[in-house]
Amino acid sequence: MAWLTNYLTSSIGRKLTMSLTGLFLILFLVVHLLGNFQLLKDDGGEAFNKYTYFMTHFPLIKMISYGLYLFIIIHTIQGLMLAAANRKAKGQGYAVKTTPPGVTWASNNMALLGTLILAFLIIHMAQFWGQMHFGGMPESTVYPNFNEGKGVKDLYALVAEAFTSPVVIAIYTIGQVVLAFHLWHGFQSAFQTLGVNHPKYTPFIKGFGKAFAILVPLGFAVIPIIFYLTH
Numbered sequence: 668m669a670w671l672t673n674y675l676t677s678s679i680g681r682k683l684t685m686s687l688t689g690l691f692l693i694l695f696l697v698v699h700l701l702g703n704f705q706l707l708k709d710d711g712g713e714a715f716n717k718y719t720y721f722m723t724h725f726p727l728i729k730m731i732s733y734g735l736y737l738f739i740i741i742h743t744i745q746g747l748m749l750a751a752a753n754r755k756a757k758g759q760g761y762a763v764k765t766t767p768p769g770v771t772w773a774s775n776n777m778a779l780l781g782t783l784i785l786a787f788l789i790i791h792m793a794q795f796w797g798q799m800h801f802g803g804m805p806e807s808t809v810y811p812n813f814n815e816g817k818g819v820k821d822l823y824a825l826v827a828e829a830f831t832s833p834v835v836i837a838i839y840t841i842g843q844v845v846l847a848f849h850l851w852h853g854f855q856s857a858f859q860t861l862g863v864n865h866p867k868y869t870p871f872i873k874g875f876g877k878a879f880a881i882l883v884p885l886g887f888a889v890i891p892i893i894f895y896l897t898h
């Protein structure tokens with residue numbers, strides 16, 4: 668087991684775990700956003716409640732969820748460790764005045780951005796995930812041919828209630844701006860760490876990463892705003 672500890676605490680091991688867990692979290696964001704778009708259907712929450720029921724009852728997805736929690740924890744710890752090591756190394760180095768190519772405000776502040784995303788996640792999960800698993804949630808109406816004639820947890824009602832508050836809308840909007848900056852650097856950095864360096868594909872990955880960093884957080888941000896304006 669010593670080899671694993673050595674690897675995970677080495678600089679390259681840390682970077683590789685950041686890259687792999689980061690790519691998994693990116694995939695999760697896509698699935699989560701597509702699921703959340705069900706909230707915008709004008710069906711009283713039926714599609715969204717059925718989707719969350721499926722996501723929380725299908726055994727394979729439940730297992731992937733446990734992996735997700737673990738990856739969030741690993742990504743956070745490794746990120747903070749890398750940032751601490753970088754700070755220490757910078758303190759010992761020569762004073763470099765010029766900014767190397769590819770260094771942006773986001774790339775210099777990934778740990779700060781990540782910590783803010785973690786703060787958003789804690790609020791977000793306490794509000795929805797925590798309520799769903801540990802709170803006394805109301806049940807939805809019975810949907811025809813679904814869940815053996817029983818209602819399901821009415822997450823739609825919980826979300827709709829949360830998005831009546833301007834404070835919650837502000838937290839979600841700011842959270843998505845932070846996520847956009849984190850992804851702006853993180854997306855292409857994950858591929859760089861994996862050694863993907865190709866004259867044709869690398870510019871594509873960088874461009875795709877930037878589009879992703881804008882469009883995915885924008886998708887998450889517009890949902891609460893649309894809800895607030897239309898409910």
Ligand code: HEM
Pocket residue numbers: 699703719722732735784788791792795796799822826839846887888890891
């Ligand atoms: C419009 C914005 C969002 C809405 C309405 C929303 C809604 C929800 C709801 C209802 C749940 C609990 C049900 C479920 O597990 O599927 C949930 C879980 C979760 N959300 Fe969100 N979410 C939003 C944005 C985000 C963002 C931006 C992130 C990440 C930065 C995120 C991360 C998570 C995580 C990690 C879980 C737990 C998933 C699991 O247990 O498998 N959410 N969200």
